[in-house]
Amino acid sequence: MESYVPILVSALLTALIVLGLLLAARLMRHRDSPLTDREPYECGNEPESYAHDHRFSVRYYMIAVLFVIFDVETIFLFPWAVLLDKLALFGLIEMVVFLAILVAGYVFVWRRGALDWA
Amino acid sequence: MSWSWLDWLREAVGQPQFTLLFAPAAKFLVAIFAIFLLIAYLVFAERRLLGFLQVRLGPNRVGPWGLLQPIADILKLLVKEDTIPNRAVRWAYLLAPCLVVAPALVIFSVVPFGPSPTAPGAPRWYVTDLNAALVFVVALASLGIYGIILGGWASNNKFSLLGGLRSAAQMVSYEVPQGLALVGPLMLAGSLSLVGIVEGQARLGLWFAVPQIVAFFVYFVAGVAETNRNPFDLPEAESELVAGFHTEYSGVRFALFFLGEYANMIVISAIAVTVFLGGWLRPFPSVEALAFLDLVPGVAWFFLKVFAFLFLFIWFRGTFPRFRFDQLMDLGWKWLIPLSLANVLVTGLVVVLVDRGP
Numbered sequence: 001m002e003s004y005v006p007i008l009v010s011a012l013l014t015a016l017i018v019l020g021l022l023l024a025a026r027l028m029r030h031r032d033s034p035l036t037d038r039e040p041y042e043c044g045n046e047p048e049s050y051a052h053d054h055r056f057s058v059r060y061y062m063i064a065v066l067f068v069i070f071d072v073e074t075i076f077l078f079p080w081a082v083l084l085d086k087l088a089l090f091g092l093i094e095m096v097v098f099l100a101i102l103v104a105g106y107v108f109v110w111r112r113g114a115l116d117w118a
Numbered sequence: 119m120s121w122s123w124l125d126w127l128r129e130a131v132g133q134p135q136f137t138l139l140f141a142p143a144a145k146f147l148v149a150i151f152a153i154f155l156l157i158a159y160l161v162f163a164e165r166r167l168l169g170f171l172q173v174r175l176g177p178n179r180v181g182p183w184g185l186l187q188p189i190a191d192i193l194k195l196l197v198k199e200d201t202i203p204n205r206a207v208r209w210a211y212l213l214a215p216c217l218v219v220a221p222a223l224v225i226f227s228v229v230p231f232g233p234s235p236t237a238p239g240a241p242r243w244y245v246t247d248l249n250a251a252l253v254f255v256v257a258l259a260s261l262g263i264y265g266i267i268l269g270g271w272a273s274n275n276k277f278s279l280l281g282g283l284r285s286a287a288q289m290v291s292y293e294v295p296q297g298l299a300l301v302g303p304l305m306l307a308g309s310l311s312l313v314g315i316v317e318g319q320a321r322l323g324l325w326f327a328v329p330q331i332v333a334f335f336v337y338f339v340a341g342v343a344e345t346n347r348n349p350f351d352l353p354e355a356e357s358e359l360v361a362g363f364h365t366e367y368s369g370v371r372f373a374l375f376f377l378g379e380y381a382n383m384i385v386i387s388a389i390a391v392t393v394f395l396g397g398w399l400r401p402f403p404s405v406e407a408l409a410f411l412d413l414v415p416g417v418a419w420f421f422l423k424v425f426a427f428l429f430l431f432i433w434f435r436g437t438f439p440r441f442r443f444d445q446l447m448d449l450g451w452k453w454l455i456p457l458s459l460a461n462v463l464v465t466g467l468v469v470v471l472v473d474r475g476p
Contacts, residue, residue: 003249006227007254011224013150014219014220014223015220018216022216025195029198029199029370032199033199036201038204040204041275050205051273052274056283060287063447064287067291067294071293074297074301077301077462078253078304081305082308082310084305084466085308092470103459106455110452
């Protein structure tokens with residue numbers, strides 16, 4: 001576990017560096033001007049509505065769900081790959097079965113059109 | 119008087135806390151300082167190179183050959199007003215840029231810049247050698263998505279929201295092939311530690327980019343997409359989304375986003391070099407006739423390779439037109455994922471069937 005302590009140290013230092021940058025800027029920067037336009041940028045027009053008034057496409061949600069499935073699978077492959085030498089043929093066959101089930105799902109998703117954006 | 123100070127230092131170096139806490143802290147600070155300097159001049163190099171690629175000069179007025187330009191840029195960004203739009207979600211808006219930079223910087227604590235010591239007392243060229251370093255890198259690299267989508271959403275600007283969503287969808291999509299591409303080299307190295315992976319390449323006498331050329335290709339394409347760089351820079355697409363998720367940001371918070379993007383480019387390059395191009399190893403590590411190349415220290419090889427990748431990033435930006443969003447999704451989900459899955463299966467088969475001796 002000792003090799004993890006420097007990570008903690010690094011994380012703390014990173015936080016300090018970022019905070020230091022923010023502080024330096026706070027000391028150096030212009031005062032907030034009352035003349036600054038604080039409406040969200042919309043190519044110079046007065047915005048008639050705000051981003052949070054609108055809905056956005058459900059496809060982003062689908063992509064997120066698919067990502068979770070595939071990412072869990074990837075992380076499952078990592079320890080298997082490291083130990084493949086010891087697991088030998090049995091490990092390989094086991095993983096092929098696992099991947100086959102996953103690919104079946106992948107083909108299903110593809111044919112249902114979940115991967116098509118347009 | 120100075121003696122007591124020296125004695126104190128000598129005693130401190132012997133303490134266990136020193137090797138555990140202060141030595142890594144000092145190393146990390148040096149690494150981060152080097153990375154900051156690299157980023158500052160990477161931005162400058164990019165502007166000059168893009169200038170040359172487009173048959174113009176690029177910034178050449180501040181200092182000799184424009185070499186002081188990065189310093190001028192940093193000062194300018196620090197003194198700018200820090201604007202917060204009217205309807206922004208304040209806490210998220212302020213937090214987002216920090217969430218982009220911080221993970222990218224912490225990753226450098228596990229990157230091996232140079233060889234592990236062969237002689238006792240020789241310096242180790244990394245902050246720490248984590249036994250699960252690659253998982254750590256992948257995990258931290260994906261944390262950056264939070265900063266971008268949070269920044270895009272919190273601005274309450276239509277362009278920013280679209281940019282943030284596109285960016286999240288894109289980074290999430292390309293993370294899968296990127297992770298799968300790393301599985302191949304893992305099977306060859308039999309280790310998750312980045313030091314272990316480079317040592318695996320020394321054992322094999324070959325950079326993993328040779329047997330894992332497909333994985334290498336997939337990793338780098340996915341890496342370019344992960345960093346939102348051309349030709350996958352849809353989240354920022356100036357001409358349609360006016361800079362996307364950071365439209366509303368100004369001053370130091372914009373600088374943090376910028377820092378994060380360039381730090382991520384260096385992370386992608388450093389991991390690609392470590393996993394596929396032999397890290398600190400010289401070219402053709404098994405060819406005895408090239409042993410004179412070992413005169414160049416490992417750190418120099420490492421950074422030379424990283425610079426080559428960074429040059430590729432800039433070259434891409436000067437060369438390729440932007441993808442359309444549906445093309446981008448198709449490339450990630452319908453091409454790179456099957457390709458990297460096939461690579462995993464083939465590599466697994468070869469590793470199991472080929473006996474690599476004792």
